[in-house]
Amino acid sequence: MVLFLAVTVVTYVIFYVTPSDPARLAAGQGATPEDVQRVAERLHLDEPVWEQYGRFLWQLVGEQSLGESFVNRQDVNDIVLRAAPVTGALVFGGAIFWLTLSIPIGIISALRPRSLIDRAGMVFVLIGLSAHPVWIGLIFAYFIGYKLELTPITGYADFFNPSQEHGGPVQWAYHMILPWSTFAILFAALYVRLIRANVMETMNEDFVRTARAKGAPESQVIRSHVLRNSMLPIVTILGMDIALALGGAIFTESIYSLPGLGRQVLQSYENFDLPVIQGIVVFSTLCIIVFNLIVDLLYAVVDPRIRLT
Amino acid sequence: MAVLEVSDLRTSFRTDDGVVKAVDGVSFSVERGKTLGIVGESGCGKSVTCLSIMGLNNRQNTISSGEARFNGENLLEMSSRKLRTLRGNEIAMIFQDPMTSLNPVHTIGRQLVEAVMLHRDVTKRDARLRALELLKAVGIPRADRRIDDYPHQFSGGMRQRVMIAMALINEPDLLLADEPTTALDVTTQAQILSLMTSLQEEFETAIIMITHDLGVVAEIADDVVVMYAGKVAEEGTVDEIFTRPYHPYTWGLLGSLPRLDADLDRLVQIQGSPPSLLNPPRGCRFHPRCPYVMNVCRSVVPELLPVSHSPQHLQACHLDEETKDQEVQKLLEGTLAEAS
Numbered sequence: 001m002v003l004f005l006a007v008t009v010v011t012y013v014i015f016y017v018t019p020s021d022p023a024r025l026a027a028g029q030g031a032t033p034e035d036v037q038r039v040a041e042r043l044h045l046d047e048p049v050w051e052q053y054g055r056f057l058w059q060l061v062g063e064q065s066l067g068e069s070f071v072n073r074q075d076v077n078d079i080v081l082r083a084a085p086v087t088g089a090l091v092f093g094g095a096i097f098w099l100t101l102s103i104p105i106g107i108i109s110a111l112r113p114r115s116l117i118d119r120a121g122m123v124f125v126l127i128g129l130s131a132h133p134v135w136i137g138l139i140f141a142y143f144i145g146y147k148l149e150l151t152p153i154t155g156y157a158d159f160f161n162p163s164q165e166h167g168g169p170v171q172w173a174y175h176m177i178l179p180w181s182t183f184a185i186l187f188a189a190l191y192v193r194l195i196r197a198n199v200m201e202t203m204n205e206d207f208v209r210t211a212r213a214k215g216a217p218e219s220q221v222i223r224s225h226v227l228r229n230s231m232l233p234i235v236t237i238l239g240m241d242i243a244l245a246l247g248g249a250i251f252t253e254s255i256y257s258l259p260g261l262g263r264q265v266l267q268s269y270e271n272f273d274l275p276v277i278q279g280i281v282v283f284s285t286l287c288i289i290v291f292n293l294i295v296d297l298l299y300a301v302v303d304p305r306i307r308l309t
Numbered sequence: 310m311a312v313l314e315v316s317d318l319r320t321s322f323r324t325d326d327g328v329v330k331a332v333d334g335v336s337f338s339v340e341r342g343k344t345l346g347i348v349g350e351s352g353c354g355k356s357v358t359c360l361s362i363m364g365l366n367n368r369q370n371t372i373s374s375g376e377a378r379f380n381g382e383n384l385l386e387m388s389s390r391k392l393r394t395l396r397g398n399e400i401a402m403i404f405q406d407p408m409t410s411l412n413p414v415h416t417i418g419r420q421l422v423e424a425v426m427l428h429r430d431v432t433k434r435d436a437r438l439r440a441l442e443l444l445k446a447v448g449i450p451r452a453d454r455r456i457d458d459y460p461h462q463f464s465g466g467m468r469q470r471v472m473i474a475m476a477l478i479n480e481p482d483l484l485l486a487d488e489p490t491t492a493l494d495v496t497t498q499a500q501i502l503s504l505m506t507s508l509q510e511e512f513e514t515a516i517i518m519i520t521h522d523l524g525v526v527a528e529i530a531d532d533v534v535v536m537y538a539g540k541v542a543e544e545g546t547v548d549e550i551f552t553r554p555y556h557p558y559t560w561g562l563l564g565s566l567p568r569l570d571a572d573l574d575r576l577v578q579i580q581g582s583p584p585s586l587l588n589p590p591r592g593c594r595f596h597p598r599c600p601y602v603m604n605v606c607r608s609v610v611p612e613l614l615p616v617s618h619s620p621q622h623l624q625a626c627h628l629d630e631e632t633k634d635q636e637v638q639k640l641l642e643g644t645l646a647e648a649s
Binding site for chain 1: 363365393394395396397398401402404406409410411412413414415416423424427428459461472475
């Protein structure tokens with residue numbers, strides 16, 4: 001709650017101190033000063049910032065409404081709800097991508113340090129960490145999408161409502177392959193390192209030695225004594241990363257023209273469209289809060305030491 | 310018959326700074342149902358000796374040579390598959406720190422059952438019954454309920470009892486106990502030790518007890534090996550070592566014991582600290598700290614030889630026996646004199 005208030009207030013204040021005139025932008029190019037004045041009044045931009053903020057809170061609590069866009073008077077709730085599933089699809093799909101990639105690589109390279117696989121994994125990590133998503137996105141789009149024509153380069157296909165051109169689960173997944181891979185690479189690289197470090201650390205724990213002293217074969221030692229213990233910290237970080245990414249994967253969405261939150265926030269920022277920005281901020285803050293809760297609950301399931309009695 | 314006969318065991322680690330000879334030619338043997346105490350300061354190779362016998366050293370940077378014959382078979386040359394069937398079954402080990410030696414995410418019941426199922430062809434039910442039996446044997450109150458608890462719900466002493474239960478669950482012939490009481494408070498130490506001795510009688514287990522606590526050795530050991538810097542300094546029955554010790558290092562250890570009857574401001578200590586095994590001193594490894602150091606000590610490595618009055622009592626020191634007897638006399642009287 002405190003977090004929520006702090007974040008929204010900061011957004012308002014920053015917006016207020018930014019030298020801009022949203023009313024003039026909203027009124028259009030040929031508007032007279034009187035028009036601009038009228039627009040400002042209608043958008044309540046002439047009021048002091050704390051009154052604007054109060055109005056925003058009042059609307060949010062009283063009517064569960066995020067207000068209307070300055071630019072096209074659309075309901076912000078609608079805008080966010082339309083963009084969120086796209087980002088959600090990108091983030092969750094990407095998370096599955098990066099986990100399926102990083103978990104096996106991380107574990108294998110931890111078990112066989114300095115082996116060929118470990119070294120190859122480290123090269124991948126280095127590339128993933130150094131390469132900017134925009135660059136990776138462009139490379140992917142050019143080679144896989146344009147040259148080989150394997151996948152579409154841009155656009156988004158609705159999962160549930162097939163339009164005349166494309167839609168439905170198959171088209172949806174087809175359109176998402178490139179964005180998923182692009183988005184996943186940075187995280188996959190990070191997670192390979194993370195998992196490798198965690199597994200290696202757990203391998204040195206006393207209870208792993210105990211398990212070996214019991215006469216357990218190595219595979220069983222790893223399965224029942226190393227993996228679960230080393231995945232504990234990963235759960236926390238995964239939750240945080242997903243929550244953060246839900247606020248908008250700006251780069252990936254921009255490259256592939258996905259109508260998600262990231263692209264929306266970029267557009268709205270160009271137009272000084274405070275209500276939309278604020279709406280997305282509210283949404284991503286909520287995501288972070290909710291995911292923190294989920295992570296805490298999940299942690300209690302995975303780690304008996306944290307279980308509430 | 311000896312359950313375990315170790316002869317000329319050597320273990321060295323490759324490190325970035327060079328080769329560390331952690332164990333350098335150690336020999337001893339343990340009889341069925343008897344207890345061997347291995348004493349020495351931290352870092353003198355006690356734990357590594359045990360881990361080498363168990364084959365639990367990190368395989369990538371460790372080299373072991375020599376022999377460790379368990380019921381006649383050399384453990385050091387055994388295939389890892391064969392060794393696994395012995396580990397936890399006929400040779401078990403208890404570790405120093407009960408707080409970290411149990412897996413925090415599994416119930417203790419599950420960890421005990423795992424130990425049974427690895428070596429016995431029994432159902433989970435039977436394994437659980439066996440686990441319960443052992444938990445009762447090591448004195449865990451309300452064992453039938455505690456079996457489904459997690460390690461963090463137990464105190465240190467209780468966890469060490471669980472570790473003992475886990476080690477004894479398959480009735481091993483040999484139990485390696487690596488400072489099992491070091492992490493525990495004195496009262497709990499006494500309980501754990503008496504538990505171990507009573508279980509030893511019941512199962513006829515041979516125990517190798519690693520410790521730096523001479524009090525523990527005096528209480529439960531039959532034979533003692535005093536180790537210094539990867540080598541055996543002195544070896545003999547517990548009576549011999551405590552009444553007629555022949556190595557200055559043993560004198561130092563005995564002299565630094567706190568005494569109830571002496572009123573000292575400060576405990577006596579051996580000057581200096583154990584040498585780095587990367588680059589051990591030439592000659593006798595104890596010579597830089599030895600108050601009786603002679604010229605020969607700096608260049609010639611003393612051999613481990615029997616003393617004249619007892620063939621079972623071995624010691625590695627250049628000092629002549631006459632001086633030693635005088636010094637032993639002084640050591641025993643000296644502390645008595647201080648007391649009066």
